[in-house]
Amino acid sequence: MLTYHIYSFESNELSKHEELLTRIINRGYNVPRFKYNIILSPRIKNSIREDLMIKYPNKSYLILAFSDKDANIDETDNASIAREKFIHTNNGLDLLNDSSSSNVLIDKSAGGENELHFPINAESKILGMCGLKPHDPGYEITSFVSFYPRIGSNIIDKLEKFAKTSIGNEEIWVLAISEHELRELYEKFGYVYKNKVLISVTTNNGGCLDEKLENDIEASQDFHLDVLVKQL
Numbered sequence: 001m002l003t004y005h006i007y008s009f010e011s012n013e014l015s016k017h018e019e020l021l022t023r024i025i026n027r028g029y030n031v032p033r034f035k036y037n038i039i040l041s042p043r044i045k046n047s048i049r050e051d052l053m054i055k056y057p058n059k060s061y062l063i064l065a066f067s068d069k070d071a072n073i074d075e076t077d078n079a080s081i082a083r084e085k086f087i088h089t090n091n092g093l094d095l096l097n098d099s100s101s102s103n104v105l106i107d108k109s110a111g112g113e114n115e116l117h118f119p120i121n122a123e124s125k126i127l128g129m130c131g132l133k134p135h136d137p138g139y140e141i142t143s144f145v146s147f148y149p150r151i152g153s154n155i156i157d158k159l160e161k162f163a164k165t166s167i168g169n170e171e172i173w174v175l176a177i178s179e180h181e182l183r184e185l186y187e188k189f190g191y192v193y194k195n196k197v198l199i200s201v202t203t204n205n206g207g208c209l210d211e212k213l214e215n216d217i218e219a220s221q222d223f224h225l226d227v228l229v230k231q232l
């Protein structure tokens with residue numbers, strides 16, 4: 001059984017689990033980081049709010065997909081090992097019929113009635129997550145990671161429904177590193193390619209300075225951002 005929790009980044013529960021969320025985000029982002037060797041620094045280096053560029057915590061949100069089964073994930077497990085454990089533990093999980101909103105719970109910080117809490121051994125139960133932050137115009141996806149087949153599309157679907165029905169947003173943007181070959185994935189989710197932006201390595205130690213990126217990011221070469229958008 002799956003349960004989805006939606007929090008605002010102002011939530012004390014997210015702050016309480018900062019270290020856990022940092023590991024999970026970095027675990028997911030390390031897959032393209034090590035595969036393509038373009039981005040040299042981990043996704044979260046300083047703090048989640050700083051590195052995800054969350055300027056308005058009360059207007060930024062995070063959805064997490066929790067399984068009720070414990071996959072015994074170790075802190076040192078990489079994404080491949082975590083994925084194998086999740087698949088083995090959650091064998092037979094029906095995501096094709098997971099379109100109902102009845103298993104989506106909204107924390108008080110995000111407009112719900114009650115305060116939500118992470119389950120015990122949460123790291124072994126989080127199959128994926130995705131963030132949403134203000135973008136001019138609309139909102140922008142951030143910190144999107146998944147460790148189970150099809151869970152990513154379900155997370156995106158439920159986050160989009162929340163954006164439209166709960167915060168009145170009808171436009172979501174994606175800025176994805178072109179060289180990580182993520183454009184096709186987002187196009188499958190219904191996002192439309194708009195343009196490509198060059199990000200240059202501007203310092204001797206491989207640092208990048210660009211308003212679209214967080215501080216302290218290091219890269220081995222110049223790279224590009226694919227810009228996509230979806231009207232809800």
